[in-house]
Amino acid sequence: MGFDWKEMFTVTMVLFAVIDIIGSVPIIVDLRSKLGHIQSEKASIVAMVIMVAFLFVGEEILKLIGIDANSFAVAGSFVLFFLALEMILGIRLHKEDNPSTASIVPIAFPIIAGAGTMTTLLSLRAEYEKINIIVAIVINVILVYAVLKSSAKIEKLLGDNGLGVIRKVFGVVLLAIAVKLFAANVKQLFL
Template structure:
């Protein structure tokens, strides 16, 4: 559990970076910020980190206690990602929360950063790598997430409206593909 390994930290960090895909989420973040106003970068990062570390230790047991298997959890997360992707691609608004002052916790911290894909990945990483290395990899990814969230308005200005529109559509398709892949990989497990 407490065996530090730079190789493991780098490997797990890269896997989590690909699954969290914070760079690909920039259009979603910018879009949500334009809908709800300010995003609390610190709060979103801390909540996402807390969710991931907690799930690393008690995720499987928690899902088992409430009668949900990992496959069901992943399929549910794929639906959330699917609808976020549709918003991006079609330019429609499905996520309606008129009372929201911020999107820091939902949908940014969960499920965008610490979503079903991240959770199922953490469970599979736990069986292959030492826990301390996974925790360090989570912390490294959260630092990157915080930096992207904090600079999202600068990124928006740099890309402009047209650039953001193009990126939003492209990453919407990528997010849709991730949702379909997550669904396809886990839906078979529901019927076993």
């Protein structure tokens, strides 16, 4: 078939919902305040490379190491679950000794190109043309880059109270996504 505007728009919206970069603003602002700087370009490019590579060879890589897509999704749901708990409860579960940058971990992976995104890419690949998925990935990465670049402005606009509210609300949303991802895939592990 080839390029199709409708398919591309649908895939773009699905990926936008799964990546949820707007919901990740509190995490990004928190990381920026701890580290001082986030390399927006680097995080965006690495996330795009991860997503495009996973689109083409993800399932084969998982099979090669003996992991099915359902196990990968369940593992990803745990990562999302703990990130959500951090957001909701205001606690810190993940600690690094001296992180110098958060551009690759956790921003590019798993926040942008996480298990939910990768699992979604595998299911989209079965329904849509790859060219439409690639264009949708590029559009989403441009949106991600814009949000990463303007996170300081967003922080000033919302203030501490606004960010706190958004952090809690999107923490609950992220928790719901984690539970849905877990429930949808854990059944398949026992079949």
